[in-house]
Amino acid sequence: MKKKRPSLKDIADALNISTTTVSFVLNGKGEEKKISKELIAKVEAHLKEINYKPNLVARSLRTGSTRVLVFMVEDISNSHFSKVGRIIEDISYKNDYRVLFCSTENDVKRTQDLIHLFHERQVDGFIIVPPPGIEKEISYLLENEVPVVLFDRKIPELEADYVIINNFEGAKQSTQHLIDSGYKNIAFITIDLDQIQMHDREAGYIAAIEEAGFSPNILKIPYDTSNIPSSREKIKKFIKESKDIDAIFFATNYLSQSGLKCIHQIDAKLINKLGIISFDDSNFFEMYSPTVSAFAQPVDEMANQLMKIMFNKLKNKEQAVSSKLVLEGTLVTRESSLKK
Amino acid sequence: MKKKRPSLKDIADALNISTTTVSFVLNGKGEEKKISKELIAKVEAHLKEINYKPNLVARSLRTGSTRVLVFMVEDISNSHFSKVGRIIEDISYKNDYRVLFCSTENDVKRTQDLIHLFHERQVDGFIIVPPPGIEKEISYLLENEVPVVLFDRKIPELEADYVIINNFEGAKQSTQHLIDSGYKNIAFITIDLDQIQMHDREAGYIAAIEEAGFSPNILKIPYDTSNIPSSREKIKKFIKESKDIDAIFFATNYLSQSGLKCIHQIDAKLINKLGIISFDDSNFFEMYSPTVSAFAQPVDEMANQLMKIMFNKLKNKEQAVSSKLVLEGTLVTRESSLKK
DNA sequence: TATTGTATTTTATACGTTTAAAAAATCAAA
DNA sequence: TTTGATTTTTTAAACGTATAAAATACAATA
Numbered sequence: 166m167k168k169k170r171p172s173l174k175d176i177a178d179a180l181n182i183s184t185t186t187v188s189f190v191l192n193g194k195g196e197e198k199k200i201s202k203e204l205i206a207k208v209e210a211h212l213k214e215i216n217y218k219p220n221l222v223a224r225s226l227r228t229g230s231t232r233v234l235v236f237m238v239e240d241i242s243n244s245h246f247s248k249v250g251r252i253i254e255d256i257s258y259k260n261d262y263r264v265l266f267c268s269t270e271n272d273v274k275r276t277q278d279l280i281h282l283f284h285e286r287q288v289d290g291f292i293i294v295p296p297p298g299i300e301k302e303i304s305y306l307l308e309n310e311v312p313v314v315l316f317d318r319k320i321p322e323l324e325a326d327y328v329i330i331n332n333f334e335g336a337k338q339s340t341q342h343l344i345d346s347g348y349k350n351i352a353f354i355t356i357d358l359d360q361i362q363m364h365d366r367e368a369g370y371i372a373a374i375e376e377a378g379f380s381p382n383i384l385k386i387p388y389d390t391s392n393i394p395s396s397r398e399k400i401k402k403f404i405k406e407s408k409d410i411d412a413i414f415f416a417t418n419y420l421s422q423s424g425l426k427c428i429h430q431i432d433a434k435l436i437n438k439l440g441i442i443s444f445d446d447s448n449f450f451e452m453y454s455p456t457v458s459a460f461a462q463p464v465d466e467m468a469n470q471l472m473k474i475m476f477n478k479l480k481n482k483e484q485a486v487s488s489k490l491v492l493e494g495t496l497v498t499r500e501s502s503l504k505k
Numbered sequence: 506m507k508k509k510r511p512s513l514k515d516i517a518d519a520l521n522i523s524t525t526t527v528s529f530v531l532n533g534k535g536e537e538k539k540i541s542k543e544l545i546a547k548v549e550a551h552l553k554e555i556n557y558k559p560n561l562v563a564r565s566l567r568t569g570s571t572r573v574l575v576f577m578v579e580d581i582s583n584s585h586f587s588k589v590g591r592i593i594e595d596i597s598y599k600n601d602y603r604v605l606f607c608s609t610e611n612d613v614k615r616t617q618d619l620i621h622l623f624h625e626r627q628v629d630g631f632i633i634v635p636p637p638g639i640e641k642e643i644s645y646l647l648e649n650e651v652p653v654v655l656f657d658r659k660i661p662e663l664e665a666d667y668v669i670i671n672n673f674e675g676a677k678q679s680t681q682h683l684i685d686s687g688y689k690n691i692a693f694i695t696i697d698l699d700q701i702q703m704h705d706r707e708a709g710y711i712a713a714i715e716e717a718g719f720s721p722n723i724l725k726i727p728y729d730t731s732n733i734p735s736s737r738e739k740i741k742k743f744i745k746e747s748k749d750i751d752a753i754f755f756a757t758n759y760l761s762q763s764g765l766k767c768i769h770q771i772d773a774k775l776i777n778k779l780g781i782i783s784f785d786d787s788n789f790f791e792m793y794s795p796t797v798s799a800f801a802q803p804v805d806e807m808a809n810q811l812m813k814i815m816f817n818k819l820k821n822k823e824q825a826v827s828s829k830l831v832l833e834g835t836l837v838t839r840e841s842s843l844k845k
Numbered sequence: 846t847a848t849t850g851t852a853t854t855t856t857a858t859a860c861g862t863t864t865a866a867a868a869a870a871t872c873a874a875a
Numbered sequence: 876t877t878t879g880a881t882t883t884t885t886t887a888a889a890c891g892t893a894t895a896a897a898a899t900a901c902a903a904t905a
Contacts, residue, residue: 222566
């Protein structure tokens with residue numbers, strides 16, 4: 166039996182008072198608005214009795230605020246993003262905000278749609294991992310004074326706040342570590358996509374390699390096929406054909422996943438001969454021999470900073486301070502990067 | 506400069522027509538409502554020109570529908586759930602629905618809050634991995650004719666639809682496979698939580714073990730600590746103290762993660778001596794030697810069936826057919842479960 | 846010319862809240 | 876017993892949309 170949910174009006178009628186009074190009590194403004202103690206008590210009792218739940222859609226229409234934030238990432242099932250998302254979710258809930266997650270697949274069109282869609286839905290703020298080419302929509306949001314914080318990548322041309330990590334240093338440091346461990350022919354496997362953070366990682370790799378007097382050896386995998394067989398074939402071919410490679414630095418966690426699988430398929434013993442570092446850490450890297458070294462992003466700190474900036478924007482819509490954070494990651498050295 | 510978003514009224518005024526006409530054209534009901542071709546064209550041109558975006562909050566208030574679904578799981582950063590979530594997200598977007606993800610942490614209180622919260626927000630449907638003790642809230646939703654589909658676990662007392670897998674068979678089959686591979690002392694590591702799917706897995710394990718004339722050897726880890734050191738200590742202690750164990754069957758993916766790490770920490774060679782099967786597959790299981798056998802849930806099929814049932818409910822609010830699906834998983838045998 | 850029908854467009858209201866402004870009630874002082 | 880001040884409560888409008896019902900315009904028919 167579907168019973169209509171009671172509205173403020175129903176309550177007002179039942180108690181023979183006005184909706185205004187009920188609304189004031191509901192929002193804890195009873196005292197402030199000088200509603201008499203007895204009436205407040207009466208209304209509160211009734212609200213509790215019928216277990217009243219306000220219609221938040223109506224409230225949003227009236228107030229213009231939804232208390233909903235959006236967290237738009239490349240792929241929410243990527244553990245790096247889902248971990249950050251999980252923390253953001255927790256912080257938001259504690260502050261009485263909800264979070265919508267969604268995956269852009271790094272596709273501009275899809276991201277544009279999503280941004281408009283959520284903007285139409287009046288969400289209060291956006292945390293976005295921006296795909297290349299999305300500048301216009303971000304500007305649009307900024308112009309409309311919608312709180313936006315970029316994550317994982319910045320857009321240099323834009324005056325948007327962001328929280329990213331120092332990709333150049335991370336990659337350089339990781340590469341340097343391999344060099345220090347005695348590897349001489351270090352390959353870099355990355356994604357063929359025009360994204361600033363990938364460029365930075367590549368640049369960091371190249372910087373370290375060239376400083377050491379080696380020459381770069383880079384394999385670029387098409388983005389959209391990173392998960393499917395054809396790209397695995399590319400990786401395998403690359404590894405097999407460059408016989409002299411003694412170490413590999415994977416530019417992202419999903420590449421190291423694919424890559425490790427490839428290495429294993431080529432020869433189960435091969436992993437013991439290669440130096441390996443992955444950009445992005447994983448739980449699984451400590452589960453087998455050799456344990457896998459990784460450049461770990463400060464997931465917790467990232468999420469916390471993102472939310473700090475976001476709440477700041479939500480509170481002081483006007484005098485928002487510009488917050489552009491570049492955090493440092495940590496190189497976690499494990500067995501895979503020691504000299505074999 | 507924050508410009509007020511144009512409303513139907515603004516458009517109507519600009520064109521000197523009524524909001525009704527604009528609304529009809531906007532919703533593609535122009536012809537049906539016999540608006541003249543010229544006027545339709547004029548309105549459409551104007552809509553496009555000012556790049557009009559309707560206020561979906563207002564629309565929701567008016568229509569009572571938000572075109573938002575909620576996907577509530579134990580932990581959205583658990584890859585099993587985030588994978589299913591990802592597919593659900595895709596299917597929903599294709600059908601012009603959005604999805605809210607959230608994590609219940611298996612906590613009744615939190616889940617109750619979430620359910621009410623989203624119900625107040627008028628979401629159109631719920632897909633829920635129900636924690637124990639949540640019967641009342643689910644009933645509440647059902648009584649109010651809110652579309653609900655349970656996932657991963659059913660609630661036997663409730664007439665709610667669900668999509669689950671045959672946990673008993675999966676566990677039995679997995680255990681049987683270890684037995685067939687010649688293991689004689691197979692331990693089962695599970696979570697100490699009163700959940701039907703965990704009971705089923707345990708029962709499946711016990712059934713296979715007893716049929717073979719062996720005796721069960723079960724370790725139960727407290728739920729909320731499954732990720733933290735103390736539970737790892739428990740697992741390590743258990744493995745070390747039962748010297749005669751020759752195989753371990755992990756009841757969930759996060760347990761196999763912890764467990765494999767423990768095994769590695771005890772002795773890097775140990776994994777080569779133990780038979781291992783994990784309930785739930787993972788990308789990482791093919792990356793090292795030995796590759797790890799797993800009982801894989803049909804992630805794709807689950808997500809598709811869930812959405813099929815959900816859309817069915819959303820369309821025919823009245824004559825909803827009862828849909829209770831028990832899907833079968835697949836045992837993926839890899840090196841870890843072959844006789845050593 | 847009056848009537849009917851058809852095609853087109855508008856008026857008016859509702860959804861459930863919030864809140865400024867107005868009104869009513871109460872009380873104290875003159 | 877009127878006046879003014881204060882306290883308490885209500886009226887009324889607004890947010891932006893959708894739609895039933897009414898209204899208008901126009902042509903065709905009797």
